Amino acid sequence: MSSEQLLHPRNPHQGSYNFAELCAATPNLAAFVRLNPKGESTIDFANSTAVVLLNQALLAKFYQVKYWQLPEGYLCPPIPGRADYVHYLADILAKNSPQPIKGKQITLLDIGTGANCIYPIIASQSYGWQVTGSDIDAVAVKVASTIVAANPVLKSRVNIVLQPNPQAIFSGVINASQRFDLTMCNPPFFSSQAEANAANMRKWTKLEQPAQGQNRNFAGQQHELWCDGGELKFIKQMITESQLFKQQVCWFSSLVSQQKHIAPLQKLLRSVGVKQSDVIAMRQGQKVSRILVWSYLTVAQQTQWLSLDATPDI
Incomplete structure (x- = not known):
């Protein structure tokens, strides 16, 4: 498997994985590297341990993150696709600029950051942004906070917070004095456990592996995978709630599967x-x-927002 194809031009995970370099970054990965029928190096993507080690290697090589551990059963996301989301958000922010906007003056809020802390890692390391990650799961918040604390490159750029109200998205996370240039979210895609399990069965089939019950090679907790009404209901709530923060956020966004x-x-x-x-x-x-992506600001107001670092009148 490779990180192909048609990734964002700035995404560093183009083409096939260089396993020699990745094994140099994370030596334990070497035990799981094998040759595919074409004679190319790969791993068994049905093996969750191999997938975690691959992520550790990618994070060490490309993002200078040396410590990254997950609790058993928590989502271990494929990094190339996650990086694409961040790079496209950078384009949205810089719509009227020839270059991506970098630096700690840019603030990003990641809704549902998870124990893996992937989006804050990629965004802070790729663009130097200040990132807040929120989650309703206290275990995920603790683990993500530990990852941040254990990696000097993240300490001054990433903050992880608990969303105290599982029924809220922005409320309780964005306080009255805060503003964010961007928000992002990878919402629970499925509307039920049965729907998530059916998708998981299709994935095992694609990997040409026998079904392994509810086990997933990328794992995932319930709130990471499904919610009542699925992604449509979740994003509708996000849009409705975003009205309360239209003076505090330049661009809202969400993945839609x-x-x-x-x-x-x-x-x-x-x-x-x-x-x-x-x-x-x-x-x-x-x-x-x-x-x-959506914004309550006009182009002129966004230009004022970014250039003057002041909230425009709406």
């Missing part, structure tokens, strides 16, 4: 009076996902 959800979400965005919105397609191999 199913194309059929885009039209009802765009209809809701129009009804709440957003000034700008867009849908960005991301493709990794045969997988297609989408980023839905």
